[in-house]
Amino acid sequence: MHEGVMKAWLESSHLNGGNVAYVEELYEAYLDDATSVPEEWREVFEQLPKVDGVDVDVKHSEVRSQFAQLAKNKHREVVVAEGGSGDPKQVKVLQLINAFRFRGHQNANLDPLGIWQRERVRDLELEYHDLSEADFDREFNVGSFAVGRETMPLGELYQALKTTYCGSVGAEYMHITSTEEKRWLQQRLESVQSRPTFSKEEKLRILKGLTAADGLEKYLGAKFPGAKRFSLEGGDALVPMLKELIHRAGESGQKEAVIGMAHRGRLNVLVNVLGKNPSELFDEFAGKHKDTLGSGDVKYHMGYSSDFATKGGNVHMALAFNPSHLEIVNPVVMGSVRARLDRLGDKSGIKALPITIHGDSAIAGQGVVQETFNLSQTNAFSCGGSIRIVVNNQVGFTTSKQSDVRSTPYCTDIAKMVQAPIFHVNSDDPEAVAFVTQIALDFRNQFKRDVVIDLVCYRRHGHNEADEPNATQPLMYQKIKKHPVPRLIYADQLVAEGSFSENEVKALADDYRNGLDKGNCVVEEIQLETSHSSDWAKFVGHDWDVEYDATVSVEKLKELGEKVASFPESHKAQSRVKKIYDDRKLMATGEKPLDWGMAETLAYATLVDAGTDIRLTGQDSGRGTFFHRHAVVHNQKDASTYLPLQNISEKQGAFEVYDSVLSEEAVLAFEYGYATAEPTSLVMWEAQFGDFANGAQVVFDQFLSSGEQKWGRLCGLTCLLPHGYEGQGPEHSSARLERFLQLCADHNMQVCVPSTPAQVYAMLRRQSVRPLRRPLIVMTPKSLLRHPLATSSLEELSEGVFHNMIDEIDDIAADKVERVVFCSGKVYYELLQERRKQELNNIAIVRVEQLYPFPHAEMDTIMQRYQHVKDFVWCQEEPQNQGAWYCSQHHFVDAIPAGAKLTYAGRKASASPACGYMSVHNKEQQALVADALTIEKKG
Known part of the structure; x- marks a missing residue:
């Protein structure tokens, strides 16, 4: 480095006295490993005299x-x-x-098969440091x-x-x-050289765990040969590891533990850790199942819950239901734990523990892993740190070459992004496994951070039991075939050291097999389950149209309106925000009609005032992508914040709004997990633009739309997806309404397109007040947020009724109507304005505010007025192959009078959701409105 540059560095503000500790730490790291510090600092240190x-x-x-x-x-x-x-x-x-x-760690004895090819690490040799045996x-x-x-x-x-x-x-x-x-x-x-001393009691517990893991797999293999079970064999140490983790968790004050894992070893964990009765599992293998209303799922996706006795009290365990989309369950588990911590009022993260179990290929390959790690230390999503266990069987289905699987030395390197400690451990040494398990939990509880355990093991069979692994991993499976099972290795060790006799070891295996024959629970720690969750019973057995009362008096709305439109005088709001709040004060008194932001805020205010907790997350949700919400008022003088909705009353419910990290998949999965653990809260996720929801498609497909059918899991999560065609191009127009409608069946979820402030107010209150918990997908507006026609009165809000369909609002005689135009969303206002402009009093416009479940009763009532009409039109902004046309037209065809015809008015089919040119957009928009309102003259 040139002398002038060196001088510049020395005179830099980075080198002032306040930074001395930081620079000294950098220099010490440089002395240990020059490559561990940034290049610019390395150059400085190299030039020091x-x-x-x-x-x-x-x-x-x-x-x-x-x-x-x-x-x-x-x-x-x-x-x-x-x-x-x-x-x-x-x-x-x-x-x-x-x-x-x-x-x-690069020279550690980690691979039980001994097939890892490790490079020589000269740094660990005496000669490298000018030392010798002398x-x-x-x-x-x-x-x-x-x-x-x-x-x-x-x-x-x-x-x-x-x-x-x-x-x-x-x-x-x-x-x-x-x-x-x-x-x-x-x-x-x-202090113990990574070799702690275990008591005979502790060794017996470890041996029992290995005996159970090995015994179940052998039993199932003999009883149901060839059946898929995705066995744990080779990774048997997972069972004693999990039991050790739960025992220590109970002694550390944890009351609940939520486990997420994919299919590998899941059945073993269900039976040998959570205590599922083997007889139930055997029935599932035999094709028997309980009569349910749902479609069900395969046995290695099912969840379970139980109470596990420890010296510190019972720990309630829950194994999350999980589809075969590897790693997606991890944020679901975190969300479930966060809900439990919030319910328990635990800000420390001690009372509930997230445990996630990964595959070696999946943790390195699935992007949601990075997203989930990124959640771990954030305000909205932290839950005190997770224990992350990798069942590293060194092969992903048929792929085992490291150069094919990942670009990092270890599959766990992604965890370094959050500075998680990582313990690689040889699964054939179960005492070492127990040791790192204890350290991992203690570290998590002490520092509230994620910890990773890389359980290096192997897979005794193929990907499933019918698979042939020798076809792709011949050398590996030659080794595996000769390798003794973990139980035998540890049993021989205990016999050799005199801890147990061979007869005692054999008796354990015989006792376990006898327990399986009886079909009863084989986990001695399992207790009768007590209630650890909110009461779901009141939400079971209702359909979407169940009656409810959501009325709120105008006086109460005015009282709450004054509170949500106010902030302390000492709090200096930005000028545009102050104008919004000044307008809300006028709305609260009835002097000005309510806009979207005020109606939405009043919905939240009425709910928290009644004691309901509300949680809203999303990118920019505090302010709102389109500057309409402003639930958080930022002080321009000192950057402090004030949330009016947190200042409604002393006994109010919690109102939490968080600007989320910039990802969709993990965040939505987290909120799904939260909502499935907390039915009494209104839980919402908002996309920045509706288009971005496609980044979370796995969550919509595998959990939200089908979780109740597959697993009987209710969920009241609300998804707010900004949708509307304003000429902003292909990526900022469509929330892909058609995809959600295509997922709809069996009244599995609701899809709504509210068009007025009163409607969004009533819709949000309905989602909370009504005794039903099913996902709500909302196409929220953008331009309607401040549209002069999209306003409502306090009296309309007071009714609290969400109208699934809204008939013609102008004074048009029904018997004079020649055409009825059906539509949803903001296109209604363009149709309304154009019709009024042209004075087309022979055309009625009917809004469909809930597209699914389709409101047949309301449709039939409205159709009574138009039995003479033969000309019906569905008008939409979306291209013909998108939007509601293909998925919903059969509902309209069934409802219109016999002999009537339903036609389409909208954009032509397109591979892209929208065009990228404003001029083209405007022409298309004018054309579809004109098409909907133009009646061809006969003759």
């Missing part, structure tokens, strides 16, 4: 530590670095310690190496480092920037 007489610089923190130790014991003779006169090997020893902390008897200061001693002979230290970092546990944590967290982990690992 050398200290006279010293070839290698010494860390300041270590010098301080050594002086402190010398002060405590002045007469002890220890080799330390003292400027240029000390032994430079002391520095090398400290560098050796850090080398093992950074890279020891130095083994010399005492060196061990710095921060947490062995409870200040000095150790090099030989003993070297062995301790290898045992700690290169045994059955490979710990990755030096990427963490927090010194406190790193020191905590070092204390837990180094």
Whole structure:
């Protein structure tokens, strides 16, 4: 680096006194590994002048530590670095310690099959640090190496480092920037050299877990040969691991645990951890099932819940229902846990624990994993950290070459983005597995962060039991065929050390098999389940048109309106926001008609005033993408915030609105999980633009539209999707209404297109007040938010009735009508204005505000006025192959009078949702309105 550049760096504000700790930490990291710091800092450090007489610089923190130790014991003779006169090997020893902390995992004994090809790590060799066996008897200061001693002979230290970092546990944590967290982990690992002592009782618990895991798979394989079960064999340690985790969770104060996992080993976990009766599982294998109203799902997707007894009390466990869309259940689990924490009033994240189980290919390959990690420390989605377990069987279906599977050394490297500690562990060493499980939970509870356990194992069979793995992994499966099962390896170890006899080991296996034969629960910790969730009973057995009362007096609306239109005088709002709030004050008194934002806000106000909790998340939801909501008022003087909806009354329900991270899939899945765990709250997700919902299509397809049918899971999640054609191009016009209608059947969800403020008010209140919990998909407007015709009165809101259809509002004689135009959404106002302009009093316009479930009763009532009409039109803004035309026209055909004809007015079919040119858009819009309102003259 040139001298001038060096001078510029030294004079930089980055190097002022306030940043000394940061720069010093960077420099110490540079001394450990020059490649670990940014290139610009590396160049600076390389140009620093050398200290006279010293070839290698010494860390300041270590010098301080050594002086402190010398002060405590002045007469002890220890080799330390003292400027240029000390032994430079002391520095090398400290560098050796850090080398093992950074890279020891690369030499760890992790692969039970021994087929990993690991590159030589020279940093871990004595010679790399100018040390040798000749130095083994010399005492060196061990710095921060947490062995409870200040000095150790090099030989003993070297062995301790290898045992700690290169045994059955490979710990990755030096990427963490927090010194406190790193020191905590070092204390837990180094103090016992990653080999803790387990009591006989603890060893028995581990052996029982392995016996159960192995016993169930063998039993199912013999009883149902060839049937798919996606066995856990090879990863058997997962069962004792989960049981260890739940036991420790109970002792740590956790009351609930939610588990999410895909199909691999799921049946084993259901029976051997959650305590599902084996007889129920056997019935499912035999094709028997309980009579339900739904379609059901395959056995390895089903969920379960139970109570697990620990020394610290019962832990309620829930295994989330999960489709075969790998990794998507992870944010669902987080949402469920957040709902439980909110219900328990626990801000610390201690009382409920999320546990997610991943596959090695999936955690590296599925994008929702990154999205979920990104949620973990945010205000809206944090739940105190998750325990993330990877069942790393080293193969994804038929793909096992690392160069085909991922671009990172480990499948878990994605977790480094949130500085999660990662423990790689050999699954054939179940005591090491139990050890890292304990550390993982304790770290999570201490620091409220995610922790990852990479359970390195293998898959004894193919992807499923009917698959032939030798076709694609011949060498791997030659090894597997000869490899003893984990239970046998551990049992032999316990017998050899004298902990148990061979007869005792055999008796455990016999007892377990006898339990399976009886068909009763085989998990001794399982208790009679108690209630841990909100009461869903009142929401069961109702259809969408169940009666409800949502009226609110005008006086009450005015009272609430005054509150939601006010903020403290000391709070200086931005000028446009202040104007919106000034207008809302006039709306609250009835001096001005209500716009969309005020009606929506009043819906929330009436609900929280009655004690209902509300949760709204989405990109820019606090303000609203289109500047209409302003639920959060930002002080222009000090950036503080004020939320009127949090200041309604002392006993009000909670109102939480969050600007979400910039993703759809994980966020929507999180909110689904939240809504399925909390039926009494109004839970909403808002897309920035409706088009962006397609990034979360898996959630709509696999959970929202079909969860009740497949699993009997009710969900009242509301999705607000801005939709409307204003010439903004293909990506900001359509919420893909047609896709949601295509998913509709069996009254599985509601699809609404409200066109007035009173309608959105009533719709939101209906979703909460009505004793029904099904997803609500809303095509919300953009231009209607401030449309002069799209207004409502307090009296209209007071009625609290959502009109599924709205008949003609102008004074048009029904017997004079020659054409009826059906429509939904903002196109109604364009039709209305054009018809009024042309004084077409022979055309009636009927709005369909709920497209599904289709309101047949309201349609029949309206049609009574138009039995003489033969000309009916469906008008829409969307292209003909999109929108509601194809999915809903049969409802209209069935409802119109016999002999009448239904025709289409709208854009022609198109591969793209909308055109990209405003001029073309305007021509198309004018044409479809004209088409809907033009009656061809006969003769």
